């Protein structure tokens with residue numbers, strides 16, 4: 001079991017809020033399967049009072065909406081439409097926002113995704129890098145490879161830092177996700193204690209980026225992980241990370 005001490009104090013303010021804040025009704029509860037069976041040998045989010053949604057139970061209509069809003073954000077970021085059109089679209093978007101704002105999903109809601117090789121992975125459903133209901137997430141979908149995970153993502157101008165290039169903070173975010181996921185699937189989930197990024201070459205927009213995370217070694221709760229991003233076969237960024245696994249036992 002997850003250490004009660006960790007449960008109460010040490011797992012961060014979001015989780016504490018999720019634990020002790022008011023419980024809200026999940027607006028998608030009717031459409032999604034919320035698993036109530038604990039999983040052995042892994043920290044169980046339900047022990048923290050966090051719901052778990054199965055990824056394949058997310059309604060197709062929501063997936064489609066998320067992709068549509070992502071396209072809308074890109075269109076807005078780059079639009080040169082005339083002011084009258086902008087005003088009209090603005091009004092429509094505000095009306096649609098009011099219509100869909102059914103109340104917040106419980107903070108910390110987790111989603112369970114099954115990778116191509118059958119490995120299950122838990123993450124927050126609105127994770128900014130990989131969350132399937134988050135239109136602001138690219139999203140990065142990682143698959144299991146030997147020693148870790150790998151996935152490919154292509155970023156558009158809404159991830160721009162320098163002209164034509166991915167923002168350095170987002171490069172770090174992609175790498176953080178990859179090293180966290182690698183550590184999670186190879187050992188057990190944890191938090192990033194340290195992430196060092198070397199930016200070796202510019203990381204281009206509109207180019208498939210291969211993102212990889214691999215566990216190097218494990219020492220008790222400490223998991224040392226390497227990560228890198230390749231574009232057109234060339235490494236653009238590398239990371240060395242230390243993940244600290246959520247304790248499974250008291251002490």
Ligand SMILES: CCCCC/C=C\C/C=C\C/C=C\C/C=C\CCCC(=O)SCCNC(=O)CCNC(=O)[C@H](O)C(C)(C)COP(=O)(O)OP(=O)(O)OC[C@H]1O[C@@H](n2cnc3c(N)ncnc32)[C@H](O)[C@@H]1OP(=O)(O)O
Pocket residue numbers: 010011012015043044045048050122123124176177178179180181184189190191192193194220221222242244246
């Ligand atoms: C509720 C759900 C449960 C299930 C799910 C749980 C987690 C889910 C997480 C991920 C799910 C899966 C996929 C992941 C995908 C993406 C990952 C993104 C990851 C992130 O985006 S995450 C956000 C940024 N991250 C933080 O927000 C951390 C803030 N931070 C802290 O919360 C603490 O700082 C913590 C917890 C890191 C450690 O605290 P602690 O009290 O648990 O550990 P403690 O101090 O006992 O250290 C134990 C041993 O680690 C050594 N050690 C510790 N820290 C070190 C450091 N910085 N440098 C060098 N060594 C260090 C000690 O020296 C000791 O070493 P030794 O064993 O040798 O003595």
